[in-house]
Amino acid sequence: MSFSSTSFLNYAPAPESTALLNLKPDYGLFINGDFQPGNGTPFQTISPATEKQIAMIASANEADVDTAVAAARRAYDRTWSRMSGSDRGKYLFRIARLMQERARELAVAESLDNGKPITESRDVDIPLAAAWFFYYAGWADKLDYAGVGPNPAALGVAAQVIPWNFPLLMLAWKIAPALAAGNTVVLKPAETTPLTALLFAEILQQADLPAGVVNIITGAGSTGQALVNHPDVNKVAFTGSTAVGRMIARSVAGTGKKLTLELGGKGANIVFDDAPIDQAIEGIISGVFFNQGHVCCAGSRLLVQESIHDEVIDRLKARMSTLRVGDPLDKNTDVGAINSAEQLQRIRELSDIGEQEGAERWSPDCALPQNGFWFAPTIFTNVSTSHRIARDEVFGPVLSVLTFRTPAEAIAKANNTPYGLSAGIWSDKGSRILAVADKLRAGVIWANTFNKFDPASPFGGYKESGYGREGGRHGLAAYLAPAARPGSRARTAAISAKAGSAKASTEKVSTEKAAAARKKATK
Amino acid sequence: MTSPASAELATRERTTTLLGGEATDANLRRYLHGIPGIDAVGLEARAAGLGTRSIKTSSKRWAIDTIISLIDLTTLEGADTHGKVRSLVSKAVSPDPSSPDCPRVAAVCVYGDMVSVAVEALGAAHSARTPETPDAGIRVAAVATAFPSGRASLAVKLADVADAVSAGADEIDMVIDRGAFLSGRYGQVYDEIVAVKAACARADGADAHLKVILETGELNTYDNVRRASWLAILAGGDFIKTSTGKVAPAATLPVTLSMLEVVRDWHRLTGVKIGVKPAGGIRTSKDAIKYLVTVAETVGEEWLTPQLFRFGASSLLNDVLLQRQKMTTGHYSGPDYVTID
Numbered sequence: 001m002s003f004s005s006t007s008f009l010n011y012a013p014a015p016e017s018t019a020l021l022n023l024k025p026d027y028g029l030f031i032n033g034d035f036q037p038g039n040g041t042p043f044q045t046i047s048p049a050t051e052k053q054i055a056m057i058a059s060a061n062e063a064d065v066d067t068a069v070a071a072a073r074r075a076y077d078r079t080w081s082r083m084s085g086s087d088r089g090k091y092l093f094r095i096a097r098l099m100q101e102r103a104r105e106l107a108v109a110e111s112l113d114n115g116k117p118i119t120e121s122r123d124v125d126i127p128l129a130a131a132w133f134f135y136y137a138g139w140a141d142k143l144d145y146a147g148v149g150p151n152p153a154a155l156g157v158a159a160q161v162i163p164w165n166f167p168l169l170m171l172a173w174k175i176a177p178a179l180a181a182g183n184t185v186v187l188k189p190a191e192t193t194p195l196t197a198l199l200f201a202e203i204l205q206q207a208d209l210p211a212g213v214v215n216i217i218t219g220a221g222s223t224g225q226a227l228v229n230h231p232d233v234n235k236v237a238f239t240g241s242t243a244v245g246r247m248i249a250r251s252v253a254g255t256g257k258k259l260t261l262e263l264g265g266k267g268a269n270i271v272f273d274d275a276p277i278d279q280a281i282e283g284i285i286s287g288v289f290f291n292q293g294h295v296c297c298a299g300s301r302l303l304v305q306e307s308i309h310d311e312v313i314d315r316l317k318a319r320m321s322t323l324r325v326g327d328p329l330d331k332n333t334d335v336g337a338i339n340s341a342e343q344l345q346r347i348r349e350l351s352d353i354g355e356q357e358g359a360e361r362w363s364p365d366c367a368l369p370q371n372g373f374w375f376a377p378t379i380f381t382n383v384s385t386s387h388r389i390a391r392d393e394v395f396g397p398v399l400s401v402l403t404f405r406t407p408a409e410a411i412a413k414a415n416n417t418p419y420g421l422s423a424g425i426w427s428d429k430g431s432r433i434l435a436v437a438d439k440l441r442a443g444v445i446w447a448n449t450f451n452k453f454d455p456a457s458p459f460g461g462y463k464e465s466g467y468g469r470e471g472g473r474h475g476l477a478a479y480l481a482p483a484a485r486p487g488s489r490a491r492t493a494a495i496s497a498k499a500g501s502a503k504a505s506t507e508k509v510s511t512e513k514a515a516a517a518r519k520k521a522t523k
Numbered sequence: 524m525t526s527p528a529s530a531e532l533a534t535r536e537r538t539t540t541l542l543g544g545e546a547t548d549a550n551l552r553r554y555l556h557g558i559p560g561i562d563a564v565g566l567e568a569r570a571a572g573l574g575t576r577s578i579k580t581s582s583k584r585w586a587i588d589t590i591i592s593l594i595d596l597t598t599l600e601g602a603d604t605h606g607k608v609r610s611l612v613s614k615a616v617s618p619d620p621s622s623p624d625c626p627r628v629a630a631v632c633v634y635g636d637m638v639s640v641a642v643e644a645l646g647a648a649h650s651a652r653t654p655e656t657p658d659a660g661i662r663v664a665a666v667a668t669a670f671p672s673g674r675a676s677l678a679v680k681l682a683d684v685a686d687a688v689s690a691g692a693d694e695i696d697m698v699i700d701r702g703a704f705l706s707g708r709y710g711q712v713y714d715e716i717v718a719v720k721a722a723c724a725r726a727d728g729a730d731a732h733l734k735v736i737l738e739t740g741e742l743n744t745y746d747n748v749r750r751a752s753w754l755a756i757l758a759g760g761d762f763i764k765t766s767t768g769k770v771a772p773a774a775t776l777p778v779t780l781s782m783l784e785v786v787r788d789w790h791r792l793t794g795v796k797i798g799v800k801p802a803g804g805i806r807t808s809k810d811a812i813k814y815l816v817t818v819a820e821t822v823g824e825e826w827l828t829p830q831l832f833r834f835g836a837s838s839l840l841n842d843v844l845l846q847r848q849k850m851t852t853g854h855y856s857g858p859d860y861v862t863i864d
Contacts (some may be wrong), residue, residue, distance in 0.1 A: 006826065007824060008582065008586070008815070008824045009820070009824055010579045012579050012580045012583070013579070013580075123575070129689070220745055274559070274560075275559065276559055276562035278561070278569075279561065282568070282569050322820050331576075334574055390640075428559075428562075448564070490601035
């Protein structure tokens with residue numbers, strides 16, 4: 001943002017202090033309750049705002065993955081599966097409280113490692129992550145009411161691979177329900193954002209969580225691949241790109257592992273001509289510029305009724321001109337750094353294609369820092385449904401604006417995407433909101449708001465946005481199996497899972513030991 | 524100078540153009556109800572977001588002095604006396620006697636019968652009122668039109684205004700007829716504001732500035748606040764003001780934000796700048812800074828002058844002075860180090 005130096009709006013710097021961060025120069029793998037060196041080549045994690053190294057991070061190879069899964073299996077068999085729900089709940093409550101106690105530290109670490117503004121990590125990521133643990137802590141002794149019948153069983157060892165856009169929050173979404181349901185966990189954070197997961201490991205030590213119940217292994221894609229393909233894993237949960245999700249689905253198929261995928265999106269934000277216009281503008285802004293647009297459920301396609309198109313664009317541009325892009329640790333920053341050079345490259349590529357395809361590109365006049373990865377908030381007008389920027393997930397601060405004339409056309413255009421994660425509807429007319437929401441094929445639909453999350457509310461996608469739900473009672477069910485009773489459907493499922501594993505072992509893909517372990521888990 | 528009659532005519536003509544007809548209940552209703560609605564949750568979320576701006580060091584220093592220069596230092600008590608008003612005036616002229624560079628407040632705001640006392644007490648410090656130096660000196664604002672309830676005949680209200688204006692008031696803070704507004708008699712509210720505006724004409728040819736108090740606490744919904752804001756501006760108000768201070772809730776950040784949005788839209792539509800005055804309930808520097816941020820990020824920082832933005836407050840000034848002393852000396856003093864007025 002370019003204000004004159006005498007301008008009040010050129011707010012004096014208000015940086016959050018990093019003094020309370022007590023980081024180690026290098027971090028190991030968190031396995032069986034302790035940090036230990038990895039057998040892979042360590043890598044550095046950098047701050048995307050400055051490109052400076054924050055710490056060196058261990059990398060897990062296949063042997064480390066094996067150790068971690070074995071630790072999780074042991075903890076499952078000996079401790080966690082035998083513990084009462086109320087005792088598991090006590091640990092979860094303890095973790096939640098410790099996260100609140102260390103909230104400031106976690107927020108600073110998250111902004112440093114991810115590049116997101118401190119106001120977002122402080123006011124959204126960390127409080128929500130703690131809320132997720134509080135919510136599922138309450139479920140731990142009430143699993144009979146989770147919707148899978150009385151006395152449901154945990155699945156066993158859960159392999160969880162999470163993305164870099166909401167590092168700690170995605171960790172909470174994965175670990176909290178898994179532990180509440182009685183599973184043990186091996187989690188791999190994203191390569192570019194391992195920091196808060198490692199601080200979380202310290203919190204687990206503080207909470208005295210039994211060793212091996214949660215294991216956190218760091219590394220690149222190959223580590224994640226080894227983890228989800230490990231034969232002694234009963235459940236795979238992945239959040240990330242549709243391409244990787246597809247690979248995982250393929251490799252997990254036929255193994256009997258339960259799978260949930262939360263993948264990409266190209267959310268439609270539909271603004272009708274009777275919308276509360278000022279709030280709609282705010283919703284468009286937070287829909288696509290929140291977290292630099294690194295949000296799978298971002299409202300990256302604006303569908304605006306043609307009769308108010310020009311007015312909405314005028315107002316949107318005026319509002320975008322007040323966005324402050326810069327230092328993620330400054331408390332007045334609205335838009336932080338792009339998470340990685342790789343992601344910046346992709347955003348640039350797709351934006352250039354947008355221009356080549358004939359869409360009109362606009363960004364406010366804003367000075368970007370010299371070092372680090374930055375991309376100014378951008379909107380494209382004159383976009384057609386056939387343009388790539390209207391179809392491909394940009395995963396950056398880039399909005400494509402399309403128009404519609406009637407509600408039917410809005411619905412048709414909103415659904416015309418291989419994705420189906422989120423959508424927004426802006427209208428003052430309640431009946432229209434309900435009617436349109438009913439016809440949108442998206443997992444989450446917001447009315448007169450956007451990007452609101454709550455642990456009690458299930459979240460997930462249609463079509464290529466994935467399957468399974470996270471959050472709420474539904475998120476719990478993803479980590480539970482019905483109690484096996486003679487003749488029940490669950491038993492049939494267990495038998496077919498066994499058959500699948502038997503077949504796998506004859507193909508020498510998994511070891512005998514692993515097949516035996518799975519047999520035990522599916523009992 | 525245009526005559527009051529021709530100014531009134533111009534206002535009515537502008538309204539007729541915008542409405543496509545006379546300012547009748549039906550036409551006003553059609554116009555005001557055609558304005559996009561407000562989503563309360565979204566508005567409040569935006570206000571809360573603006574409230575998280577972190578204003579530090581040099582920005583804070585500027586904000587503190589700006590807040591002082593935007594205050595309408597107010598006393599509106601049944602127990603007001605000449606002595607009380609003179610004390611208020613001396614505080615307005617010299618908010619912090621220990622700090623000569625401390626700015627003066629924008630105006631003192633009193634009941635109509637105290638206007639002459641305030642004018643006399645201000646003496647040379649009173650606003651020069653010349654077009655060349657509109658801000659030189661402190662102005663005298665008077666509440667009028669059967670403040671705070673507004674429950675009197677139009678003749679009584681107009682006499683109230685004329686009385687204050689002839690006593691030397693530079694600004695009139697009128698109240699709208701909330702009863703008429705809530706029962707849909709928009710034409711009546713409009714006509715009253717137009718008539719009060721005409722009564723603001725002074726003998727010297729200048730107009731007393733008209734601030735229109737909406738009493739947002741009684742309008743209850745943000746949609747009502749937005750419509751009343753448009754109505755007051757259509758009828759020729761120079762300022763729209765949230766509250767009398769006698770009804771809770773008085774000024775809130777979301778209400779003020781919604782009024783600023785109207786002012787912004789009116790400026791886009793006509794090029795005319797209207798002022799905004801939140802009044803009542805703003806007691807701390809921290810709160811007041813949130814308002815400055817909201818003004819700057821909604822209508823632009825050119826609104827942060829006494830011609831376009833005011834705080835209606837009494838206890839706010841001392842909290843700001845404490846902050847100001849703290850920024851100068853580096854430590855907090857106490858309430859005994861600022862004067863009571």
